[in-house]
Amino acid sequence: MQQTVYQQTTEQVLLPEARVLMNHIYEYKKGVRRMILFTCNRRFEAFATNRLCRQSIDYVVQPAGKENVNVYFGRKECLDAIRLFVTRPLNELTPEEDFILGAMLGYDICAQCERYCERKAASKRRLCKLLKHG
Numbered sequence: 001m002q003q004t005v006y007q008q009t010t011e012q013v014l015l016p017e018a019r020v021l022m023n024h025i026y027e028y029k030k031g032v033r034r035m036i037l038f039t040c041n042r043r044f045e046a047f048a049t050n051r052l053c054r055q056s057i058d059y060v061v062q063p064a065g066k067e068n069v070n071v072y073f074g075r076k077e078c079l080d081a082i083r084l085f086v087t088r089p090l091n092e093l094t095p096e097e098d099f100i101l102g103a104m105l106g107y108d109i110c111a112q113c114e115r116y117c118e119r120k121a122a123s124k125r126r127l128c129k130l131l132k133h134g
Helices: 002-029 042-054 076-085 095-104 109-133
Strands: 035-041 059-064 068-074
Touching: 002 035, 002 042, 002 068, 035 042, 035 076, 042 059, 042 068, 059 076, 068 076, 076 095, 095 109
Parallel strands: none
Antiparallel strands: 035 068, 059 068
8 A cells, every 4th residue: 555655646746747758758759859858856867767768768967956957868969969068057058059059959940049149249248348347
């Protein structure tokens, strides 16, 4: 009885994250996307990585703050690139790295161009402020 209650509770807790992960896996398997970024609480990491292993899908896990992890999964070529240039928190990526990551994840390319220009302009403004006050 106690084991059944535990299993049921675990399934209920995992349900929203599991649904999102299953949808991502479905899209990957159908060829809709070549690489996925799934961000979840650290306590769901084992569930996610076990599921990916059972599906024979390559993945990379990176910390994303104190409580979360980023689970990248998909084609080996994409994950090899992630290992090379996503070596720090996502908010610390250069505008160019951010653009490449968004493109790899299949985000709208026009929105990525807009985001790149905004981030580039913001970084130029920060540099000018530093030069004026430094």
